[in-house]
Amino acid sequence: MGKRIGLEVSLSAAEAVKMANVDCIAAYPITPQTHIVEHLSELVNNGELDAEFIPVESEHSAMSVSAGVSAVGARAFTCTSSQGLSLMNEIVHIVASMRLPIVMILANRSMSGPISIWNDHTDVMSIRDCGWIQVFANNGQEVFDNVLFAYRVAESQKVMLPLIINIDGFILTHVIEPVEFWEKEQVKQYLPDFKPVYTMHPDRPVTMGGVGMPYVFSEAKVAQDEPLIQSKAEIITAWKELGDVVGRYYKPVETYRMEDAETLFVTQGSFGETVSLVVDALRNEGESVGLVMDRLWRPFPFDEFREATSQAKNLIVIDRAISYGGQGGPLAIDIRSALYKGENQPNITNFICGLAGRDVTINDFKNIYHRAMEKIKENPMEEDFEYYGVRGK
Amino acid sequence: MSKTRQDLTWQELEIGATIITPGNSDEYKSGDWRSIRPVVDKKKCIKCGTCYIFCPDAAIYETEDGFFEADMFYCKGCGICAQECPTQAIEMVEEEE
Ligand code: SF4
Numbered sequence: 253m254g255k256r257i258g259l260e261v262s263l264s265a266a267e268a269v270k271m272a273n274v275d276c277i278a279a280y281p282i283t284p285q286t287h288i289v290e291h292l293s294e295l296v297n298n299g300e301l302d303a304e305f306i307p308v309e310s311e312h313s314a315m316s317v318s319a320g321v322s323a324v325g326a327r328a329f330t331c332t333s334s335q336g337l338s339l340m341n342e343i344v345h346i347v348a349s350m351r352l353p354i355v356m357i358l359a360n361r362s363m364s365g366p367i368s369i370w371n372d373h374t375d376v377m378s379i380r381d382c383g384w385i386q387v388f389a390n391n392g393q394e395v396f397d398n399v400l401f402a403y404r405v406a407e408s409q410k411v412m413l414p415l416i417i418n419i420d421g422f423i424l425t426h427v428i429e430p431v432e433f434w435e436k437e438q439v440k441q442y443l444p445d446f447k448p449v450y451t452m453h454p455d456r457p458v459t460m461g462g463v464g465m466p467y468v469f470s471e472a473k474v475a476q477d478e479p480l481i482q483s484k485a486e487i488i489t490a491w492k493e494l495g496d497v498v499g500r501y502y503k504p505v506e507t508y509r510m511e512d513a514e515t516l517f518v519t520q521g522s523f524g525e526t527v528s529l530v531v532d533a534l535r536n537e538g539e540s541v542g543l544v545m546d547r548l549w550r551p552f553p554f555d556e557f558r559e560a561t562s563q564a565k566n567l568i569v570i571d572r573a574i575s576y577g578g579q580g581g582p583l584a585i586d587i588r589s590a591l592y593k594g595e596n597q598p599n600i601t602n603f604i605c606g607l608a609g610r611d612v613t614i615n616d617f618k619n620i621y622h623r624a625m626e627k628i629k630e631n632p633m634e635e636d637f638e639y640y641g642v643r644g645k
Numbered sequence: 646m647s648k649t650r651q652d653l654t655w656q657e658l659e660i661g662a663t664i665i666t667p668g669n670s671d672e673y674k675s676g677d678w679r680s681i682r683p684v685v686d687k688k689k690c691i692k693c694g695t696c697y698i699f700c701p702d703a704a705i706y707e708t709e710d711g712f713f714e715a716d717m718f719y720c721k722g723c724g725i726c727a728q729e730c731p732t733q734a735i736e737m738v739e740e741e742e
């Protein structure tokens with residue numbers, strides 16, 4: 253078993269990147285991602301990690317450099333948050349179409365404005381449709397494990413797609429948690445060397461990122477989306493094998509206290525841990541409630557989600573992002589569409605909360621639960637959503 | 646090649662739409678874009694080759710008798726050759742259906 257130590261999640265994330273033995277880190281500092289990149293620069297500087305550390309002049313360059321690194325067959329890592337993600341947006345889409353298995357940690361932070369450095373999921377939702385595999389983490393251990401998982405999946409020749417690990421800014425990045433490190437042997441067993449299909453090499457000239465004329469563009473897009481959809485099988489295998497190596501098993505959709513639960517909370521990211529305590533408390537009060545945590549965001553685990561919610565009467569979907577002018581938060585929208593054709597459709601209520609790091613406490617979630625029950629009683633199948641805790645609402 | 650690039654299915658594309666045959670842009674028919682076409686008046690042409698130099702698509706080639714002609718597979722009808730010809734030997738005429 254690996255060593256279990258207390259460490260800030262950002263630092264343990266950087267240690268996991270070191271264990272993945274990346275070849276290049278290209279990043280630009282932005283709160284709350286900073287500690288991850290700072291620690292990586294220290295690891296490179298003191299010789300613990302044999303990699304190029306490229307302190308680029310912008311996030312656009314960070315992703316461009318990572319594209320070049322990956323295209324020559326090296327292992328690339330980058331890391332950003334909110335506005336930084338916006339600045340690299342152009343290349344984020346391009347590397348997915350080029351099938352370059354870059355791994356990025358996104359320390360989730362609100363999209364300005366108003367200007368905010370605090371946590372929510374509006375940054376990742378702004379690039380939801382960028383073609384990357386996207387996962388969320390509940391805690392520091394998951395972040396650590398998922399870094400090694402990320403390279404294993406992204407670089408699989410069946411997949412060959414970039415991967416984003418979402419971790420809640422401050423709420424996860426800046427807390428100290430016990431994390432069990434992997435043994436070197438375990439990494440060796442789990443994560444093979446990167447074997448790219450094509451590389452930029454003067455002896456074997458190829459063109460990557462070429463023009464796609466209208467007669468081939470749609471085919472190129474299907475050739476990009478199909479492997480993303482199919483990657484779910486590889487993702488499930490990689491999580492299963494991760495469990496076989498280190499004893500922690502992960503699934504696309506995680507459940508908690510589902511026994512006869514009439515009502516299920518649905519969460520993404522670090523809310524899951526808080527809501528699990530809320531579920532315990534409500535169960536003690538005699539409520540029939542459970543929790544579904546969505547870990548895999550793209551490809552969306554439709555089947556797993558339908559299965560997890562098949563017995564439930566009510567869903568309370570918690571979103572930490574807004575789809576302006578849309579029908580609730582992005583998670584609720586996907587869940588409604590996932591369950592649209594089902595037979596026993598549950599009532600679905602949706603609460604948007606925790607924007608820009610506003611605390612959502614156990615009591616708040618209890619209020620949300622009771623408010624949801626009230627709403628469902630009044631108007632069962634209404635497809636609405638509500639901003640929780642907004643003054644004047 | 647039995648199949649042209651235009652017939653490839655999505656499964657037949659290389660990963661990431663990578664192009665593994667260098668120089669395959671010569672298979673691309675930029676002539677499809679053309680709405681006007683250059684016609685050379687050989688009486689005015691002094692065989693200077695200016696049109697050949699200026700054509701942005703390298704569509705113009707020298708014929709055996711020293712004149713210059715545009716390959717209609719590539720000529721996109723931009724009219725640069727007609728603009729640059731020192732003796733106004735090239736006229737751009739409408740393509741007809
Ligand atoms: S019209 Fe344009 S493309 Fe055609 S031959 Fe003249 S210069 Fe070249």
Ligand code: SF4
Pocket residue numbers: 685689690691692693694695696697712713729730731732733734735
């Ligand atoms: S530029 Fe005019 S004169 Fe010169 S070769 Fe071309 S057509 Fe003839």
